[in-house]
Amino acid sequence: MSSERAIDIETMLRQALAPIEPPEELQLRLENTLGSLVELAADELESWELSTLGDPKNWARLGRPAAAAVVGSAAAVGLVVLRTRRQRHRRRAQSSNVAELAVRTLRDGGREARRLLDDLH
Amino acid sequence: MAPAPEDPSPAGKARLDAEFSALYKAHLKDVYSYSYYRVGNHHDAEDLTEQTFLQAYRHFARAQRESDGRPLRPWLIRIAHNLAANYYRDRSRKPQTPIDDASTISATHTTEALVEDRDDLKRILECVQDLPDDRREALIMRFALGMDNREIARALGRTDGATKVLLHRAIKQLEDLVQKAEGPTEA
Numbered sequence: 001m002s003s004e005r006a007i008d009i010e011t012m013l014r015q016a017l018a019p020i021e022p023p024e025e026l027q028l029r030l031e032n033t034l035g036s037l038v039e040l041a042a043d044e045l046e047s048w049e050l051s052t053l054g055d056p057k058n059w060a061r062l063g064r065p066a067a068a069a070v071v072g073s074a075a076a077v078g079l080v081v082l083r084t085r086r087q088r089h090r091r092r093a094q095s096s097n098v099a100e101l102a103v104r105t106l107r108d109g110g111r112e113a114r115r116l117l118d119d120l121h
Numbered sequence: 122m123a124p125a126p127e128d129p130s131p132a133g134k135a136r137l138d139a140e141f142s143a144l145y146k147a148h149l150k151d152v153y154s155y156s157y158y159r160v161g162n163h164h165d166a167e168d169l170t171e172q173t174f175l176q177a178y179r180h181f182a183r184a185q186r187e188s189d190g191r192p193l194r195p196w197l198i199r200i201a202h203n204l205a206a207n208y209y210r211d212r213s214r215k216p217q218t219p220i221d222d223a224s225t226i227s228a229t230h231t232t233e234a235l236v237e238d239r240d241d242l243k244r245i246l247e248c249v250q251d252l253p254d255d256r257r258e259a260l261i262m263r264f265a266l267g268m269d270n271r272e273i274a275r276a277l278g279r280t281d282g283a284t285k286v287l288l289h290r291a292i293k294q295l296e297d298l299v300q301k302a303e304g305p306t307e308a
Contacts (some may be wrong), residue, residue: 035170
């Protein structure tokens, strides 16, 4: 009886907790976001390499950690903007006027930048 | 910030991005399902999924190095798990709805037909919400995501043995809760 019931519970759990398809809108948004980060990083890397190629002193060091740092800082700015944008619905709901919304947006932006810096250290 | 690849050349970066893209495609549904069953509504589940992948992107290179070739799904789910914990802590709240409304579920559920008008499934979901956090999460990972004991153990930071016990107790407690919810049964 008990093991029958356990099997029954497991079958029902499988049905009740069936996987959920993510909304298409979310997929599009995420792919855009990740795509922007990837492009941003690739662009920065490319421009850094071109400028470095022009200076023979840097040829030997090409492609070393400085590239990662440049790419990283640009992407970090992008990330702060994206994270701040993501909370816009909550801010709108909490704000009673445009001025308050602007203040909240600035505050969130500052908070996200601080968080990112904390993560980096 | 962008992941710092071991090989910072454009080719190395492109390879890393392609691998991350594959990870994203393979596990978007897992992360979303986990998030939904954790927070109980689609709006917050979307936020949580988005944050999970952004954070995963930042730490992808390191995770790959440290995974030693093992699948990265537990790592992704662990990120979602930590973010969900912060989500509750920051906003001092629990799931607003006991993953409830059959209407919400049936709108996106892959097994829509099964769930419709099934009071028993609804009751199971309500009882799942009454379980302690760790037990509820283990059940979500096992039954919504189909993770095995080892994967769940890695996601929760436990041993395989402790995870097996956790799942066993979760199912046992759930049985008791369902039984209570159904009322007295005939002898």
